[in-house]
Amino acid sequence: MSSRSAGRPRTSSRALIEDAAAELFLENTYGATTIDQIAQRAGVSRNTFFNYFGAKSDLLWVELDAAIDRLEVELRAVAPDAAALPALRATILAAVADIGVERVPLALTQEDVMGTREETRSSGLTRYARRADVIASFLGRQQGLPDDDLAVLAKAHAVSGAISAAWTVWARAGVRRHPLSEYVAQALDAV
Template sequence: MTAGSAEPATPGARGGRKAAPRGENRSGRPRATSRRTLERIALELFSEQGFEATTVEQIADRAGVSRRTFFRYFDTKADVLWSEFDAEVETLHELLAQAPADQPLTEAIRQAVLTANHYGVDDIAGLHTRMSVVAHVPALNAASTAHYDNWAGALAEFAARRLGLRPDDLIPQAIGFSALGVCRAAFDQWVARRDGDLISYLDIALSAWKTGFSGFEER
């Protein structure tokens, strides 16, 4: 589901050794990389020296690849921050399209969200960096709304199909955004407590959402 100013750090190449040409290791063969590797390295640099001070060239250099390789995975530096989240939205579309017709709407949403999420304790540091960067860079913070809208929109489209309504009608929108709200609450609690996998928090929050929070009234 998913800045601050960090202490300045020395950019780019590490140590004092002579770097191999970009995209090659010392043997002259291209170094294997992946989207996840580039994302991890970019987040490290964002944490060390801030988002705006970090360049695509620095990310590529630390990964030992070319700028062209970076742009094969990401259109912009900012896309690194939302890559996993946007992939989750696509997964939600796919999972909800496959939901059995006789499965209750809210249960189908709960199951899809739990299946689409894969974050564990080891992911918290990187997610903290993401959240901090987005929160402290105004342009990124403003753009975050569109990503959250897309997440809620995936649920609204599914609800509209089930209910014979349009995705922008009130009830599908209410379903999408209310689910987004409880999932963001679960995410914040998980990051703050650092005591398990995100899925356990999502399960509790979505199970309560599915039942209209019955049993949680003040006593």
């Protein structure tokens, strides 16, 4: 049904909520779907929903949010004496390495069907900003600079912007798309 159904069966509460939301958004549009409807179809309580997701729009960005979470965790594990930019590049690519050709955020593939264009733009920009914060913290830490240093912030925003571009082009490439990490590598090389 949704691309997320591919592969092994998904039975955790989180996966049930994600699959229920994807179905309902496609059936009824994003705007006409309520959190209660999603919880009901997933067979979980409203409280359980909010244990996993802060807002309905989070369900548009599941894969991207997971990648930013991985990036944040893995950047914290980089050795303090590692050169910042090569380590950043390697960690960014590792954080998207398991995102193949199927797992595309609903926000980037279904916006026309689901009527989410405005919501998508706004919630997508929030992800760009969060990723820039994560990268700025890392660069500041590695380089012994405050994370609001101009060069640190400029690099962090530039890298985050390049990654946004990669996700967008990757999603739009449709079924012929290659794994995401190829697009991210090209985008990072371009900047």
